[in-house]
Amino acid sequence: MKKTAFILLAAVIAISLALAGCSKREGSGNGGAPGDTRTPGSTASTPDNSSSDNAGAGNKKRITVYGTAADKAVQDVYEEIAQAFMKENPDIEVDLQFPGSEYENILKVKMAANDLPDVWDTHGWAVIRYGNYLADLRDEAWVSEMTDTIRDVVTDGDGKVHALVLAEAKDGLTYNADLLRQYDIEPPRTIDELMAAAEKLKTESNGEVMPFYFSGIDDWMIGQFFDYFATSLLISPQQNEAENLLNGTMDWDKWTPLAETFLEMYKQGYMNKDVLTAKYSDLPNLFAQGKVAFTLLGPSFADEVHKINPDVEIGLMPVPAWYPDDEPNFSGGERYTMGVWKDSKHLAEAKKLVAYFAKPENLAKFADVTKLPAGLKGIEADHEFTEYYRTYENIRVFPYFDRVYLPNGMWDVMCKTGTALLAEQVTPQQFSEKMKQEVERLNNK
Incomplete structure (x- = not known):
C-alpha cells in the first residue's frame, strides 16, 4: 500500500x-x-x-x-x-x-x-x-x-x-434578436416551432441567413446539439427514459429521432453547407453580421460577437421541448x-x-x-x-445529459458520430446502434 x-x-x-x-x-x-x-x-x-x-x-x-x-x-x-x-x-x-x-x-x-x-x-x-x-x-x-x-x-x-x-x-440557445424581430419570429417553444423558424429564415432571406451554424472540425458544436436535445427528447417529458438510462435498459432506437432531425436540418439547408470543414472561429463574425440566427452556445459567446458589432442584440432562450405537451428546459x-x-x-x-x-x-x-x-x-x-x-x-434546469446518463467517454462518441452522420458515413439508425454499443462497452470497462 x-x-x-x-x-x-x-x-x-x-x-x-x-x-x-x-x-x-x-x-x-x-x-x-x-x-x-x-x-x-x-x-x-x-x-x-x-x-x-x-x-x-x-x-x-x-x-x-x-x-x-x-x-x-x-x-x-x-x-x-x-x-x-x-x-x-x-x-x-x-x-x-x-x-x-x-x-x-x-x-x-x-x-x-x-x-x-x-x-x-x-x-x-x-x-x-x-x-x-x-x-x-x-x-x-x-x-x-x-x-x-x-x-x-x-x-x-x-x-x-x-x-x-x-x-x-443555464445553457440554451442564443440567438440574434434583431433577426428574429426582422422576420417576425418569436423564440420557439418546441422543436417543430424551431424548424418552422429555420424554414422561414432560410426562405424569406433567400438563403442569406443561416438558421444554424455548426463545425465538424470543432465537433463539440455538434455534440452540443445531441446533449441539449437528448434532455428534451428523453428526460424532460413526464414519461421519460431517465430510469432506463440509469439502469441500462433503454431501447436505443429511441435515440434515432435526434439523429434524423439533425440530418434533416442539414439536408433542408438549415445549417451552413460547409459544416464539415467550417471552424468555430468563423462564427462570431458571421453572427455579428446577421448571417446566423441561432447558436447552441453559452452567454460568454456574446463578448466575441460584440467586439465585432457592439450593436447586435443577442437573446437567450431555453432548449425547445421535443413534444408539444412538454415545456422548454435549460441544460x-x-x-x-x-x-x-x-x-x-x-x-x-x-x-x-x-x-x-x-x-x-x-x-x-x-x-x-x-x-x-x-x-x-x-x-x-x-x-x-x-x-x-x-x-x-x-424554467426547469436539468443537469447536462452526458454527465448523468452516459458513461465517461461518450461525449466524444456523440461528437464524432454526429459529424459522421452529416458526412453520410452512418445512418440515423446506425448512430443509435453506435450509442448502444459504446455505452455498453464503457460501462463494462
Missing part, C-alpha cells in the same frame, strides 16, 4: 511540474466543449501539494484553491476576492491555481492519492465524482439562500451540500463552484474562505463577469442577459 501511495504521489508531482506556467483558454459551451476545460493565480504558478501547513508563509495557514476558469477576466475576480479575504484575515494565505486543460486528470490523480486541494471547483461533478471527498457544507449560513434550480444539483439524497455554486449554468447546473476537502488540515479556514466568496457583493462580481446567474438568491447582476434570466427564472 505504501509503495502504491508513493507512486501516485510521484505521478502528482510529475504532472504538476509538466504543467508549470501552462495556460489554456476556454471557449463557449459546456460538457466537453471548450467551455468545459478551464494562468497561474495569486500566490503560486504551478499546481502544488494541496493541503499545506504553514509552508513559506511564516505562521500563516495556506489554503490551496484549484479553479477551472481560463478566461483572464474570471480569474481576476477570483484574485480580487482572495486578496480582500487575506487582507481581512492576515493569518491565512490563499494559493489560487488554474491548471488549465489537464485539470480533470490532475484531480483524478489527487483523488487516487487522497491528496486534494483544500478547495476546488467541482465543475459539474460535485455529487457524482467528488462526493466522497467533499466536506458537508449544509450548516453554512449561505446554504439557505441556494436557488431552487441549483439546490438539488449539489445536494445528495441525505441532505449533504457538496459545494457553493458561484455561477450557475446546466454547476459552472464555477467551491467545494471543500473533507480531510483538509485547515478545514475551518477553508470553509471561512468559501463563506467569504458567498457574500452577495462577491457573487455579483461573478455574475457580471460570467454573464450567468449566481447559485444564491437575491444577487443583483447587471449584464445583457439579466433580463432573460428573469424572464425564464422558473
